[in-house]
Amino acid sequence: MIIPAYPEFADISMDMRPILHPRMVMLKDGVSEFSFAGLYLFRKTYQYRLSWLPDETIIISGMKAGKRVFMLPCGFPQDVELIKDFFARHDYCRCLSATDTHAARISLESLGFVVEEDRDHFDYLYLRKELASLEGREYHKKRNLINAFINNYTYAEKPLTEENMGDAQAVLEEWTAIKGVSGDYTAANEALQLAQILELSGSVYYVDGTPAGYTLGEPVKHGRSFAVHFEKANSKYKGIYQFMNQSFAASLPRYITWINREQDLGDPGLRQAKMTYRPADFVKKYRILKPEEEPAPPPASIS
Numbered sequence: 001m002i003i004p005a006y007p008e009f010a011d012i013s014m015d016m017r018p019i020l021h022p023r024m025v026m027l028k029d030g031v032s033e034f035s036f037a038g039l040y041l042f043r044k045t046y047q048y049r050l051s052w053l054p055d056e057t058i059i060i061s062g063m064k065a066g067k068r069v070f071m072l073p074c075g076f077p078q079d080v081e082l083i084k085d086f087f088a089r090h091d092y093c094r095c096l097s098a099t100d101t102h103a104a105r106i107s108l109e110s111l112g113f114v115v116e117e118d119r120d121h122f123d124y125l126y127l128r129k130e131l132a133s134l135e136g137r138e139y140h141k142k143r144n145l146i147n148a149f150i151n152n153y154t155y156a157e158k159p160l161t162e163e164n165m166g167d168a169q170a171v172l173e174e175w176t177a178i179k180g181v182s183g184d185y186t187a188a189n190e191a192l193q194l195a196q197i198l199e200l201s202g203s204v205y206y207v208d209g210t211p212a213g214y215t216l217g218e219p220v221k222h223g224r225s226f227a228v229h230f231e232k233a234n235s236k237y238k239g240i241y242q243f244m245n246q247s248f249a250a251s252l253p254r255y256i257t258w259i260n261r262e263q264d265l266g267d268p269g270l271r272q273a274k275m276t277y278r279p280a281d282f283v284k285k286y287r288i289l290k291p292e293e294e295p296a297p298p299p300a301s302i303s
Contacts, residue, residue, distance in 0.1 A: 030221025075100030112291030120266035123283035131249035149239030
């Protein structure tokens with residue numbers, strides 16, 4: 001079998017996509033990490049490995065900030081000994097959805113495990129219609145920036161295809177050079193190369209005929225939410241990010257209700273920027289920590 005039975009693990013591979021993708025796109029909460037594309041593209045960053053559990057769900061093992069972590073896209077199993085074994089092999093559980101946390105919280109806490117909100121990794125949810133229209137006084141500054149972009153530049157938006165994939169690649173290369181850091185370059189680069197295979201979709205934006213930005217993502221949450229995995233642009237064009245945000249929202253099919261713009265990772269500037277778009281909701285995520293160790297008794301006094 002491509003995915004071995006627990007406790008054996010295997011590196012995530014493209015061969016696993018036919019098994020995992022149909023399951024993950026139907027997950028109720030739409031956690032942005034839980035898509036096959038997201039796992040595959042960041043497999044090296046987080047050293048992801050997979051295993052089948054007895055209830056025919058999966059456990060994902062990986063590394064984050066020097067800690068061995070695990071994720072359960074379908075929630076915790078009922079088997080207490082199995083749960084204890086997860087924590088014996090890992091430091092903590094991350095990205096547990098609100099639905100699965102609610103279902104398991106009482107039993108986990110009764111076993112001594114600590115349940116914590118992971119605010120830095122909440123996904124920001126916006127109504128597609130609101131991002132497409134930007135109506136109301138609260139979006140006045142956004143509209144001004146968009147109008148400045150429209151008035152100052154000759155622009156174009158095209159769906160991302162094999163023919164213009166090189167233009168998106170040029171944007172990524174320029175963005176990386178300007179920023180001076182690699183960041184998520186490896187994942188973003190591979191996402192463009194594998195966009196068709198991974199069924200990712202997006203748009204490329206041009207200013208005066210030159211590639212200036214692109215957006216790339218995929219449907220999640222029963223196909224009713226669209227997760228924006230990558231968004232890159234040359235910020236020398238004032239208002240381009242605001243224009244791309246609105247334009248892409250307007251280009252999505254009407255059956256897409258939500259746009260998931262993922263997490264802020266605890267970055268104050270990014271959090272402020274995401275909040276200015278007035279999220280309608282969040283995809284909440286939780287960490288499950290091991291029981292706190294009992295403090296060692298004080299040494300016996302010597303009389």
